[in-house]
Amino acid sequence: xxxxxxxxxxxxxxxxxxxxxxxxxxxxxxxxxxxxxxxxxxxxxxxxxxxxxxxxxxxxxxxxxxxxxxxxxxxxxxxxxxxxxxxxxxxxxxxxxxxxxxxxxxxxxxxxxxxxxxxxxxxxxxxxxxxxxxxxxxxxxxxxxxxxxxxxxxxxxxxxxxxxxxxxxxxxxxxxxxxxxxxxxxxxxxxxxxxxxxxxxxxxxxxxxxxxxxxxxxxxxxxxxxxxxxxxxxxxxxxxxxxxxxxxxxxxxxxxxxxxxxxxxxxxxxxxxxxxxxxxxxxxxxxxxxxxxxxxxxxxxxxxxxxxxxxxxxxxxxxxxxxxxxxxxxxxxxxxxxxxxxxxxxxxxxxxxxxxxxxxxxxxxxxxxxxxxxxxxxxxxxxxxxxxxxxxxxxxxxxxxxxxxxxxxxxxxxxxxxxxxxxx
Numbered sequence: 001x002x003x004x005x006x007x008x009x010x011x012x013x014x015x016x017x018x019x020x021x022x023x024x025x026x027x028x029x030x031x032x033x034x035x036x037x038x039x040x041x042x043x044x045x046x047x048x049x050x051x052x053x054x055x056x057x058x059x060x061x062x063x064x065x066x067x068x069x070x071x072x073x074x075x076x077x078x079x080x081x082x083x084x085x086x087x088x089x090x091x092x093x094x095x096x097x098x099x100x101x102x103x104x105x106x107x108x109x110x111x112x113x114x115x116x117x118x119x120x121x122x123x124x125x126x127x128x129x130x131x132x133x134x135x136x137x138x139x140x141x142x143x144x145x146x147x148x149x150x151x152x153x154x155x156x157x158x159x160x161x162x163x164x165x166x167x168x169x170x171x172x173x174x175x176x177x178x179x180x181x182x183x184x185x186x187x188x189x190x191x192x193x194x195x196x197x198x199x200x201x202x203x204x205x206x207x208x209x210x211x212x213x214x215x216x217x218x219x220x221x222x223x224x225x226x227x228x229x230x231x232x233x234x235x236x237x238x239x240x241x242x243x244x245x246x247x248x249x250x251x252x253x254x255x256x257x258x259x260x261x262x263x264x265x266x267x268x269x270x271x272x273x274x275x276x277x278x279x280x281x282x283x284x285x286x287x288x289x290x291x292x293x294x295x296x297x298x299x300x301x302x303x304x305x306x307x308x309x310x311x312x313x314x315x316x317x318x319x320x321x322x323x324x325x326x327x328x329x330x331x332x333x334x335x336x337x338x339x340x341x342x343x344x345x346x347x348x349x350x351x352x353x354x355x356x357x358x359x360x361x362x363x364x365x366x367x368x369x370x371x372x373x374x375x376x377x378x379x380x381x382x383x384x385x386x387x388x389x390x391x392x393x394x395x396x397x398x399x400x401x402x403x404x405x406x407x408x409x410x411x412x413x414x415x416x417x418x419x420x421x422x423x424x
Contacts, residue, residue, distance in 0.1 A: 032132045049087065061354055063112075064087035086147065120154045132168045135261055139257055151403050155400050162174065185400040198230040199233050201238070209385070240321060245316040252307070321366075325364050341361060345381070375412075376412045389406075
């Protein structure tokens with residue numbers, strides 16, 4: 001296996017989140033997810049490049065770029081972007097460098113690179129897998145999950161990750177709700193009788209190529225026996241896209257959580273977000289050559305997590321995504337899952353202007369802390385496109401069942417050819 005380079009390993013490998021500021025002695029302790037993998041018999045081959053600081057430094061970043069690792073390429077077409085922030089993990093799995101990899105997600109960072117690199121990605125419920133020893137963005141939204149070429153492989157890895165960890169209080173919510181073996185959920189007939197909702201508003205329509213593949217995926221699910229409820233729009237979809245609550249929460253939590261993490265890395269000279277900002281300014285030629293650190297600056301301005309602005313934003317983010325969002329539409333139609341395109345085909349990497357991101361479907365579940373699974377669904381000009389299954393908290397068994405049945409019915413995945421550019 002390969003591990004995203006924002007996850008601690010107590011060996012000879014550094015954990016830098018892609019930043020030159022954290023180059024130095026490795027951590028003194030494995031992240032809990034790494035320890036569990038080793039205990040399960042996994043061999044950790046190395047670490048993967050990522051979007052520096054998990055893509056939470058600038059509004060104009062190029063996904064897959066870090067000061068330490070440079071630019072990750074998409075193995076389907078090397079001039080195309082691998083998406084972020086778990087870009088190296090997605091590319092490495094697709095390229096057969098490893099059996100599986102670990103990624104982390106705050107909003108889209110497992111499912112987007114999984115989709116654009118043509119692999120399966122599971123973004124678990126927040127609290128199903130431990131974040132102890134992981135460079136953070138947000139304790140409300142961060143989660144660690146597997147990326148693999150098949151649903152079965154991803155389920156095997158998830159089985160090793162899941163469970164309560166005394167080092168991460170959020171995992172207490174998973175007590176009695178996680179499985180020791182998620183491969184029990186692999187069901188060839190998993191779509192028969194399943195009620196699948198199609199949230200068209202906001203999550204379809206921004207890419208014609210993507211829409212065509214998504215419609216084929218919905219037909220395949222219907223043909224496999226699923227009951228398709230179409231449309232099943234998330235009532236708060238437009239508010240989720242436009243309300244600043246999520247970003248406000250992330251800014252506050254990033255400063256607090258990152259400072260707490262850096263305090264555990266006692267041998268590094270950089271110990272706070274303020275010092276990181278200063279480091280980047282001093283090393284601007286290496287770190288700020290292509291894009292800035294405006295998100296860092298916004299986060300540094302935030303106060304403690306006791307401030308009412310933060311508390312109000314957190315409440316609004318959860319309410320829009322949970323009670324008034326995913327829970328509302330799933331209750332209304334008694335759904336087992338919602339299904340939407342994961343995102344558009346990969347865009348050309350552009351270090352000058354940054355990402356050409358058209359849209360995605362990860363935000364409702366990200367804000368809610370609910371799970372997602374993306375599975376390869378088809379190709380546009382040789383570029384992969386995935387379909388996302390989303391559901392309620394700790395509904396991984398249901399989502400794995402549905403995703404596996406879809407995968408087996410469609411068998412859409414094709415290996416990459418490492419083209420210099422796409423075939424037009």
